[in-house]
Amino acid sequence: MGQPSSLPTESGLPTFTFHVNPVLSSRLQVELEEKLVVLQSDPSDELEAQTSKLGEMGILLSSLPLSQKEQCLVVLEEVRLGLVSSGDLDLRLGFDLCDGELEFLDKRKQVVAKALQQVIGLSEAPHCDQVPVVAVLGSGGGTRAMTSLYGSLAGLQELGLLDAVTYLSGVSGSTWCISTLYKDPFWSQVTLQGPIEHTLAQVCSSKMGALSTEQLQYYSQELRLRESSGHSVSLVDFWALLIEYFLNREENPAKLSDQQEAVSQGQNPYPIYAGINVHTNISGEDFAEWCEFTPYEVGFPKYGAYVPTELFGSEFFMGRLMQLRPEPRICYLQGMWGSAFAASLDEIFLKTAGSGLNFLEWHRGSVNVTDDCSKFQLQDPTRLRTRLCTPQGPFSQALLDIFTSRFTSAQNFNFTQGLCLHKDYVASREFMAWKDTHPDAFPNELTPMRDCLSLVDGGFAINSPFPLIIQPQRAVDLIVSFDYSLEAPFEVLQMTEKYCLDRGIPFPRIEVGPEDLEDPRECYLFTKAEDPRSPIVLHFPLVNRTFRTHLAPGVERQTAEEKAFGDFDINGPDTPYGMMNFTYEPKEFDRLVALSRYNVLNNVVTVKHAFQLALDRGQARGRVGS
Known part of the structure; x- marks a missing residue:
């Protein structure tokens, strides 16, 4: 990736700077019309011998000295090219875990080892190299998901297994629960009864005050302040203030970076909040780039591009910080993570009727492969196939805009703007360029070409953050x-x-029978024993099966009051737990927390x-490593 630069040079020639990732075998391809001279402070004989034989080939950039103190300049005709390591950028390019997460993992292993020793009854704690990595995932579902996750975590805590968890991740309503818990740097070390009672008070109180004159004035003031600081303001930001x-019930000054304190000693699981970057007229199931938010970094695993959490919302170009802006308060992230209303009419129809608006397919543009490039792809596997794009007419475009454009989405400065992070960057599994009509097949459609996220x-x-957890580096x-x-x-x-099959990622087969679809059990275990790279998956649907008749595992309900408390339908026509219901009666809140907790405890084996x-x-794995 290149940009004009003002690197100081003795000759005063114009320069062009290329940012190079040092872990890649990048080459500078040149066609020589004049003699190519390599200038450096202390040239080696080996480099001189290499350059004298270049001809029409190229320079392997990793062979050149690239550091902050020493730059190699190549003079070609009248242009001076400067090579700068990606370590000089203001964001991180790469697919490894960040330093903050790696330091956390070292400390968390000790906590996990002690927890497993106690729960499983080991004579001694397993060695840190043998400690497994466990992730807990909460799905979306608004207030229902937020409330239920409290109960699920309480069940794990009661079994002594919450300290055996390394990662805690969520989508939508689950992120509201997680981000609220992390206000306390030691939340998992004390009983969850306190946070549950606090949330009950909020969920079960009237929301009418949200639209009071005083609150509306506060919203107006906050949105003006946000806009004046350089951030784009949309309906999502108003929604965030409602959340x-x-x-x-009051202004929350917390920021996501504040949660670094909650993982600094490995005392809690590492939180990963999920959002997706979308195109305004393409459904999330057809195109979605997963974006992870952690206390240390915000970034796209697909591109291997991450910014420090404190800099999310600032303006970048080609990896350089152009304009520093204040880190947003966490409520603005909570609004974006749970912006379920940012749906197009086509997506709403898909969720409610089970299928999209099929007639729209007639009005979309077409993409045809005009050659398969088989001969060229043998020589260069990264070469894209030639495609002929036929755009839709003005009437079709207008129709698509009506039915496929989202009502709103959170607009943020694109920290990947100007970076050349297409599929040739590395052999990333995230790219879907092999699908002819997928945006990944067109580099000019990728996110680094856009101004905003x-x-x-x-x-x-996917209504659960699996794509962020199954990354191989998290193991x-x-x-x-x-x-x-x-x-x-x-x-x-x-x-x-399906996501994993498309990308060659190990994942167990999900095989369930008709009876499971009709009347699911409380807990399912899916494994792929022959492939140790495939994660073990323990899945808990939200069902009221034996909780209906049991007060606790093995303890049947006796009194009429006990039976009435457990006798309710989660997904009946009169359920109080609908997506758009943000206020519960205390009994409704208590029974949902109790149900989620019970389903964990009842499946302890x-x-x-x-x-x-x-x-x-x-x-x-530890034995193999030793």
Whole structure:
């Protein structure tokens, strides 16, 4: 990637700077019309011998001295080219975990090892190299998901397994629960009863005050302040301030970077919040780029591009910080993470009727492959095929705009703007360029070519943050999936399985029978024993099965009051747990928390078995490593 530069030179020639990732075998291809001279402060004989034989080939950039103190300048005709390491950029390019997360993992392993020793009954704690990586995932579902996740985490805590969890990640409503918990730097070290009671007070109180004159004045003042600081303001930001009121009843000054304190000693699981970047007229299921938000970094695993969390919202170009802007308060992220209303009419129809508006396909443009480039692809596997694009006419475009454009999305400065991070950057599994009509097949359609990010609720793609957790660098052994959907209890697993098949990512087969779809159990275990790279998946649908008749595992309900408390339908026509219901009666809140907690406790044998399988895998890996 290149840009004009004002590098100081003795000759005064114009310069052009290329930012180069040092871990790649990048080459500078040149066609010589004059003698090529390499200038450096202390040229080596080996480099001189190499350059004298270049001819029409190229320079392997990794062979050139690239550091902050020493630059290699290549003079070609009347242009001076400067090579600058990507380490000099203001963002991080690469697919490894950031330093903050790596330091956390070292500390968290000790906590996890002690927890597994106590729960599984080991004579001694496993060695840190043998400690498995466990991730807990919460699906979307608005207030229902937020409330249920409190109960699920309480169940894990009661079993002593919350300290055995490395990652805690969520989509939509689950992020509201997680981000609220992390206001306390030691939340997982104390009982969750306090946070649950606090949330009950917020959920069960009237929301009418959100539209009071005083609050409306506050919203107006905050939005003007946000706009004056350089941020783009949309309906999502107003929604964010409503969420702030629903969750806190007062202004919340917290920022995501503040949560670094909550993981600095490995005392809590590492939080990963999920959003997706979308194109305004393409459904999230057809095109979604997963964006992760952590206390240390915000970035796209697809592109391997990350900015420090404090700099999210600032303006970048070609990896350089152009304009520093204040880090947004976390309520603005909560609004974006849970912006379920940012749907197009086509997506709404898909969610409610089970299929999209098929007639729209007649009005879309067409893409045809005009050659398969088979001869050229043998020589250069990264070469894209030639495609003929036929755009839609003005009437079709207007019709598509009406039915496929989203009402709103969170607009943020694009920190990847100007970077050349297409599929040749590395062999990333995230790119879908092999699909002829997918935007990934067209480099000029990729996010680095756009001015702004359009970030929305991750539930528009997969209603659980699996894509962020299954990255190979995180090496997760066990995924505990809590699905708070009212219908389709295995949809997130099936969509994740397809996502992984498309990208060659190991993932277990999701095989369920008709009886499971009709009347799902409380807990399912999916494994692919023959492939240790495939995560073990422990899946909890939101069902009221034995909780209806049991007060606690093995304890049947006796009194009429006890039976009435458990006898309710989660997804019945009169359910109080609909997506757009933000206020519950205290009994409705208590029973949802109790149900989620019970479903974990009632499956303690399966849960411990899953953790034992993960430990066995970690111990096997440790033996191989030694």
